[in-house]
Amino acid sequence: EAAVTQSPRNKVAVTGGKVTLSCNQTNNHNNMYWYRQDTGHGLRLIHYSYGAGSTEKGDIPDGYKASRPSQENFSLILELATPSQTSVYFCASGDAPGDQDTQYFGPGTRLLVL
Amino acid sequence: GDSVTQTEGLVTLTEGLPVMLNCTYQSTYSPFLFWYVQHLNEAPKLLLKSFTDNKRPEHQGFHATLHKSSSSFHLQKSSAQLSDSALYYCAFLTGNTGKLIFGLGTTLQVQP
Numbered sequence: 001e002a003a004v005t006q007s008p009r010n011k012v013a014v015t016g017g018k019v020t021l022s023c024n025q026t027n028n029h030n031n032m033y034w035y036r037q038d039t040g041h042g043l044r045l046i047h048y049s050y051g052a053g054s055t056e057k058g059d060i061p062d063g064y065k066a067s068r069p070s071q072e073n074f075s076l077i078l079e080l081a082t083p084s085q086t087s088v089y090f091c092a093s094g095d096a097p098g099d100q101d102t103q104y105f106g107p108g109t110r111l112l113v114l
Numbered sequence: 115g116d117s118v119t120q121t122e123g124l125v126t127l128t129e130g131l132p133v134m135l136n137c138t139y140q141s142t143y144s145p146f147l148f149w150y151v152q153h154l155n156e157a158p159k160l161l162l163k164s165f166t167d168n169k170r171p172e173h174q175g176f177h178a179t180l181h182k183s184s185s186s187f188h189l190q191k192s193s194a195q196l197s198d199s200a201l202y203y204c205a206f207l208t209g210n211t212g213k214l215i216f217g218l219g220t221t222l223q224v225q226p
Contacts, residue, residue, distance in 0.1 A: 019134075043158070044216075048212070090157060101164065102148075104159075104160075108157055
């Protein structure tokens, strides 16, 4: 099974501060995704990437940036964190689009913005 | 636009009773449907996904049938177990982008 790791697992940040969430996958998947999970909203896509150097806006990209420096790594950056960004963030990876495109999720990062 | 709707909120069942969690979708393209399961404090993981050839996917006693005529992919199991208690997401793949659209999730709570 695909291995996706995230760091940190828990983070407390101050309003206005910069936060970087990191994701690493070891299965050479082309696609990587960042989601946030909130009660009543399910999983919502923030940014995604088709490969190194590529980032695409998801459904809720405002207030977030993403970086894909390599096939293995995909970061989510909150330049000016706000309390509304308090959430659980999941990274996922998957192979090429198609009916075999299972997404494998990392363990999640709990972010609290005070 | 593309969307997916699930049984909302919390479904509480007694162990041994059948499970049915509803999922309907609205899609511009011919869809691929998925069910993901998330146990408490764990990551979501794939439970099952639809096939292109009308086979019925099954896993861990769960099954789902894609009905294009009614735009549905309901999750079913004949007998609920305590370990089935979890959050279940229905999702579908949009077009050819690799993006998944998730429903809001249904929490299944199985009681003794």
